Amino acid sequence: MAGKIVLIDGHSILNRAFYGLPDLTNAEGLHTNAVYGFLNIMFKILEEEKPEYLTVAFDVHAPTFRHNMYAEYKGTRKPMADELRQQVPIIKEVLHAMGIKTIEKAGLEADDLLGTISRRCEQEGMEVSVISGDRDLLQLATEHVKIRIPKTKQGKTEVEDYYAKDVKERYQVTPKEFIDLKALMGDTSDNIPGVPSIGEKTATKIITEYHSIENAYEHVEEVKPPRASKALKEHWDLAVMSKTLATIHVDADFAYSLEEARLGNIYTEEAYAYFQRLQFKNLLNRFDVTAPSNAVEDGFTEIRERKEADRIFAKAGKALAVGVCVFKNTKNVLPLFAGQAGPGGIGICFGRENVFCIYAENDITMDYLVERVKEVSESVQVFSMFDIKAAMSYLEIGGREHSFDALVAAYLLNPLKNDYTYEDVAREQLDLILEDKAEDYVKVCYEAYTAWASIEPLTAKLKEEQMWQLFTEIEMPLVFTLYDMEQNGVKVEAEALRSYGAQLGVKIVELEKEIYDTAGEEFNINSPKQLGVILFEKMGLKGGRKTKTGYSTAADVLEKLAPDYPIITKILEYRQLTKLKSTYADGLAAYINEDGRIHGRFNQTITATGRISSTEPNLQNIPIRMELGRLIRKVFVPEEGYVFVDADYSQIELRVLAHCSEDAQLIQAYKEAQDIHRLTASQVFHTPFEEVTDLQRRNAKAVNFGIVYGISSYGLSEDLSIDIKEAKQYIEQYFKTYPGIKSFLDDTVKHAKEMGYVVTLFGRRRPVPELKSSNFMQRSFGERVAMNAPIQGTAADIMKIAMCAVNNRLKENHMKSRLVLQVHDELLVETYHTEVEEVKQILKEEMEQAASLEVPLVVDMHTGENWYEAK
DNA sequence: AGGTTCACG
């Protein structure tokens, strides 16, 4: 019976996958990286081999894995990582769901199962491939049994293949002799002691000469070198035991039905459900099933005539809810405009049977579509889209109050994801999968359908998780405020920016020369690698902290290392200048629009905590701490006839902490408008308030920051350059001073460990899966995240409320002034000269009243002719 | 593509 079978060493491959991939978790907090990696390796093998049969073998008792085995031998066995152990039953269930045969037998190791099955199959005349991460299995290799060892190299899986001849080539011994080789040299990672003082080289020499340990023992007096001869005599028992340990049984006695191992369709509905639950997005594409439940595509229709479109919009206007999307004309529809990426039409859905792709062609113009969509958005009860802010570049939306952005909803439900596509939402909320090869109109209809159909499940989930108010009252209004801000943009003086950059350029060239002179050669200063060679090898500085790739050359390291080496000072200055030039001077210049303004993007669905992020360019990290960098802010200017009014919250995060912790002393201090850092210093350092030194205050400030970040004594000690012990004492004193904060932070972490997430004052959730990790570092990270997220997130909530309120007041009052930037705790308003007082009033009122806390929210304001002056 | 560095809150 000819044919081909693939045998997989289950635990070994799972183990490989586990250590080869970063930690992944699904929404339930299950760890999935090993399962994911296993499946990837398996699919790759199956595609290459296309076998008729497949079996995965496991040990009955989850073994300690290779890296632990030495420890086990030494009697200090560590348990298998919990995250890995949890995944063993999962992979078995997944395999069963795919109809794949698994085998495990009490009293037999997986190795023996693999060995025996491969021998039996070979005898039937089959070709066998054994997949394992374990080189011990090489002893099974023959002319027809191939051992395949997957290696994960830089994210890619490569497989080393060994037939008998390949083993011989690589190790100079036959597969059978490989056992004897192992018996002599041992395998620290595999519980095989071997013979002391015999390593790989000696063992290879002995086995190539004598072919077995028994034969070598018979000629033990002739064995060279003498050291090995002596060792073999003395430790013959060890050698024998090692050989027993290393030998894989190929004649074990157990029942195995090849027919059960026959591969059928592994892409079953059951498997599909599993993959979905585990969130293996990439792997889902392998399934052919368009939609396990139904065929929504039957309701999809293409529209190219005005008459039909009229009819559809009339019906849509009466619907309770509609889903809409816009599409561009890039590739297909209108060849005339190909490449210009203007709008090509819309998708609209108001029921399963009413899903349309309407093209802007023939007698349908885009203006017509924009007008109809605007009307529909006003008349329906729920108007849903993905990424409304992006769509607003093409469409007008009338009914802002009842708009529903499914992108934003999906983000709130899980803010940890990297991206949120409508395909994701369709899959997660509707159990729908779109085929990659679907026609364009199908994709358009599908997006509109998903926008419509996901309203209900998303709403239900938001309500269930008590985020509905957050969604409707904070996030949805914010969509439009952010859109306004993007449209407004901020004016930047291109010429001033250019000359600033040119000045930097001159200084950079000078510095470059000086650095080359000092170093005695030219090199790329921006290359940490080359710089490391110069500093640590050529100049003999002793390296401090190390990174994955070598010595760290980060500024704080270099400063501590050699504060008064002139070359270090120059390098740091060079870094500073090149950063300013490339990222800010040249970088920003590239974004100035024809209208003289930069229209950056403000992203609502990026951060884990609820903050907004800023890209293309990032306008939230314009320099301010160093004077030279701060000067850049002079190029950010209001238009003629306007000034800037800048308003920022004073210590908003600490105030939020005071409120949330209900710490009596901190609340009182804020009510009395005391200097918090000075007060903290006075308490922590037992110094009368009036006598607190600048240094003490500075240190106390660092402690306050640390608390917000989820304090650790190590972090604080690094920041303040003090002993960890000393930092510990600071923290202890701090918690004695503010006991409410201590108990609040403890409670927060406790809640997070129980529930798996933390919550802001306004109900925003952040899952913290790291808390379940068995890895100390990861778990500690989870604890800090749990402490920080409610504080940072609440502050973000408050700012979002404030900025919408400010924006709305400016618009309601028909003012010329406009909101142009948000920088987490700061708003910048380009203010018409006659409106300055009113704008200040609005900013102060709306920001300070955005939330009513146990402590006052305080806003500082400045005006100026540019951003530099206004801060 | 991933790592390092550094700009901001």
Place this chain on the structure above:
DNA sequence: ACGTACGTGAACCTA
């Protein structure tokens, strides 16, 4: 013993 402060984005280098 483990090796860090929380949250971002951009430029540059290295592979």
